[in-house]
Amino acid sequence: MKPVVIRVKRLEGASAVPFPAYASEGASGMDVRAALREPVTLAPGQFKRIPTGLSVAVPPGFEVQIRARSGLALRHGIGMVNAPGTIDADYRGEIGIILINWGEQSFRVEPGDRIAQMVLARVYRAEWIESVSLDETPRGSGGFGHTGIE
Secondary structure (H helix, E strand, O other): OOOOOEEEEOOOOOOOOOOOOOOOOOOEEEEEEEOOOOEEEEEEOOOOEOOEEEEEEEOOOEEEEEEOHHHHHHHOOOOEEEOEEOOOOOOOOOOEEEEEOOOOEEEEEEEOEEEEEEEEEEEOOOOOOOOOOOOOOOOOOOOOOOOOOO
């Protein structure tokens, strides 16, 4: 598989933060780390923007999706408020991760901690065509639990 080149810029004060990296050969997401000068504590129910110290130039036709790390979610109840987050191809600001503590204990984010995953995804542009009717399907307009609880 040919890699997609993404230019990345380290921001001032983030020279020690590693670039996002795949943790295994088959990983879909790259771990991204906290660019903190000192630890940050999230109380239960609290959310904060955690800086990564990085900005990127995503090529046109792609986006970078930011997703929670499953280990943090399972062990500590740490997630993301806007999961998945989207880094658009034309955004050049710092990538920030909005972490939330859904757990019952305070959680401390240390400088350099792996706090989220970044997944590169292809993007397609839609063209809307107004129509007076749509094709019928077995599901029809059923939604929000229409298939029952089980």
